[in-house]
Amino acid sequence: MEATATRISDNAPGKYYVTSNCNGCGICFSYALQNFMYSNDSTYYYVYSQPVDEREETDIRRAMEVCPMDCIRDDSDKN
Template sequence: MLTASSPKPLVENVPGRFCVLDSCNGCGLCMSYAIHSFTFDDSACFYYVYRQPEGDEEAADVLRAISVCPMDAIQDGGKSN
């Protein structure tokens, strides 16, 4: 059931397959696995997708980040092709 507190994608994410939700706790693990796709916002202490991964290797890095995210805050919209 959706509630008012359901996590939502952060507006800072670039459009595309992956996005970070507002349930992110700012731990930074995702960036350590996929620095090519995640960065952080200094003021609010959260991370977001600033660049979608290119190619299978970079996508695999992001999938690893998803597997270690303690908040399940990284969403995979799935391959579009």
């Protein structure tokens, strides 16, 4: 399943992004209000803003840990 997940086009340019596996639960938003936003139809969330400081970076890392679909990714984890 994960192999077919794609980066949602709404994601802000940068290393963090949400994939198409998102189920729209909104847990990420509760952990990182500044960085995630819901889609117009509320069916998925995406990275609205990349972290601008350590605190926001920590918030996103926490959201990654609790995301039930494991669909918040960090580009810099690759390779």
